[in-house]
């Protein structure tokens with residue numbers, strides 16, 4: 001039983017897929033150990049999944065909500081096709097500055113625009129039907145609002161991905177001081193049930209420590225039910 005549990009642990013699974021490359025290791029070391037930034041970036045398998053989904057989907061425009069120091073953004077940017085571009089939105093000025101530096105260090109800076117802004121404000125400025133992939137990973141209480149704003153931005157055939165949506169998942173390490181955990185949990189449940197109800201989104205949870213929900217946006221034939 002113990003051996004079975006071990007083989008399912010994220011550390012064991014990571015060891016099977018081999019170590020991260022030196023650039024990513026160096027960035028994580030600097031961010032977490034030297035700068036003591038919060039360790040709330042996506043987990044190893046979730047990061048690999050983002051890279052893989054980007055490679056498979058070949059998006060020309062990706063929007064990320066919640067950059068932190070750019071760890072997930074590096075994985076997305078590495079999977080982009082040659083004409084692909086990522087806009088990543090971060091409300092914290094220091095985080096946005098660190099992300100800019102790490103993205104440049106990782107050699108993907110030319111493909112990524114780091115926007116220092118509140119995501120709700122910035123998403124409202126983007127053109128509808130212009131985005132091929134969205135990754136939501138910011139303040140949990142705003143997930144339903146992010147869905148409302150991101151759905152019209154996504155083209156048919158686009159991918160909508162959200163982190164930290166596993167039922168009963170623990171995202172307490174990411175909560176802002178004073179945040180109401182019940183309100184955050186309810187907001188995530190609202191996000192998941194809205195996605196599940198939409199006739200235009202086909203969804204599945206995929207493996208990450210906190211739960212990635214990946215949804216494919218179908219064509220407009222059932223638009224009135226979306």
Ligand SMILES: C[S@@+](CC[C@H](N)C(=O)[O-])C[C@H]1O[C@@H](n2cnc3c(N)ncnc32)[C@H](O)[C@@H]1O
Nearest residue numbers: 041042066068071072090091118119137138139
């Ligand atoms: C979980 S971290 C993002 C982790 C990152 N996606 C990764 O995996 O490397 C969440 C980030 O969202 C940012 N954030 C929170 N509320 C925001 C808002 N309203 N607009 C933009 N960013 C926000 C926080 O400052 C924090 O850096």
